[in-house]
Amino acid sequence: xxxxxxxxxxxxxxxxxxxxxxxxxxxxxxxxxxxxxxxxxxxxxxxxxxxxxxxxxxxxxxxxxxxxxxxxxxxxxxxxxxxxxxxxxxxxxxxxxxxxxxxxxxxxxxxxxxxxxxxxxxxxxxxxxxxxxxxxxxxxxxxxxxxxxxxxxxxxxxxxxxxxxxxxxxxxxxxxxxxxxxxxxxxxxxxxxxxxxxxxxxxxxxxxxxxxxxxxxxxxxxxxxxxxxxxxxxxxxxx
Numbered sequence: 001x002x003x004x005x006x007x008x009x010x011x012x013x014x015x016x017x018x019x020x021x022x023x024x025x026x027x028x029x030x031x032x033x034x035x036x037x038x039x040x041x042x043x044x045x046x047x048x049x050x051x052x053x054x055x056x057x058x059x060x061x062x063x064x065x066x067x068x069x070x071x072x073x074x075x076x077x078x079x080x081x082x083x084x085x086x087x088x089x090x091x092x093x094x095x096x097x098x099x100x101x102x103x104x105x106x107x108x109x110x111x112x113x114x115x116x117x118x119x120x121x122x123x124x125x126x127x128x129x130x131x132x133x134x135x136x137x138x139x140x141x142x143x144x145x146x147x148x149x150x151x152x153x154x155x156x157x158x159x160x161x162x163x164x165x166x167x168x169x170x171x172x173x174x175x176x177x178x179x180x181x182x183x184x185x186x187x188x189x190x191x192x193x194x195x196x197x198x199x200x201x202x203x204x205x206x207x208x209x210x211x212x213x214x215x216x217x218x219x220x221x222x223x224x225x226x227x228x229x230x231x232x233x234x235x236x237x238x239x
Contacts, residue, residue: 007033011102018097019128021144023135032131033099033124037106046127049134051191053126056133058085060145064153079162082216084152090122093148099124119194163222167199170231177202179225181218184208197221204229 007015007030015029016022023029036045061084065077072080083089094100103124133141167179185196197217200206207228209220226232 007102007104015102019132019144020147021132021136021140023131025135028131028135029128030104032127033102033104035103035105035120035124046124047189049127049130050123051130052133053128053130054085054192056129056138056141057090057126057145060142061085061149061153063142064146064149068153079219080153082219084149086211086216086220087119087122089149089152090125091118094121094125096148099128123192163219163226166231167201167222167226170226171201175201175203179222181221183214183217199225201225 012023012026012029015033031044032046032049034045036047058081062077062081065072065080065084069077069080100121103120129141129144132144164179171177171179180200182198182200183195184198186193187196188194192212194210194212195214195217196208196210197214197220198206198208199218199221204225205228207221207225209217209222209224211217211220223232227234
């Protein structure tokens with residue numbers, strides 16, 4: 001993490017080597033790594049890039065899934081897509097690339113690593129994808145996405161059923177009840193909201209989930225409850 005200062009020539013070269021792309025306009029790379037807390041000039045942080053990068057990532061991953069899983073129906077493809085573009089998945093890509101070493105922040109952001117700053121690392125990955133897209137076009141962005149998402153798309157976790165459907169059927173069979181979902185919080189700007197949802201099954205402790213859509217948060221909460229109760233095997237730390 002870099003408090004306020006710009007990326008040096010050495011920093012940029014090292015980061016470009018890590019991500020496998022050299023920028024024609026270096027300021028795009030700087031902007032993609034600049035958190036709003038850095039108090040830089042208006043419009044020079046990554047917020048707008050993150051908005052675009054989210055859409056480019058979604059397109060590239062949807063295309064990857066469409067070509068890879070030719071027999072999958074729309075529902076299965078949607079489940080896989082939601083998993084792969086989630087904040088958790090994007091943050092793991094950021095960790096693989098050690099992007100936290102390059103993020104420019106203000107003094108009020110003390111630590112980028114750790115679960116509580118997962119969204120920041122996820123946002124930077126999306127911003128980086130947008131910067132690559134603007135600098136080198138869709139094919140350059142697609143190469144980056146394929147490099148870091150192809151193995152994830154083929155992982156066993158991607159083959160899971162829809163978590164809400166699984167929880168619905170399990171709760172009905174075991175307890176004769178249906179899960180109930182409650183929206184606890186909505187935060188963030190209109191173009192990039194964050195929803196926190198609690199799922200309750202009578203007789204069990206509730207679970208919560210947070211994601212960029214209400215449905216995504218419901219899926220996270222349902223997944224956590226299924227894993228906690230041993231219905232699904234918990235994801236390993238390396239996945």
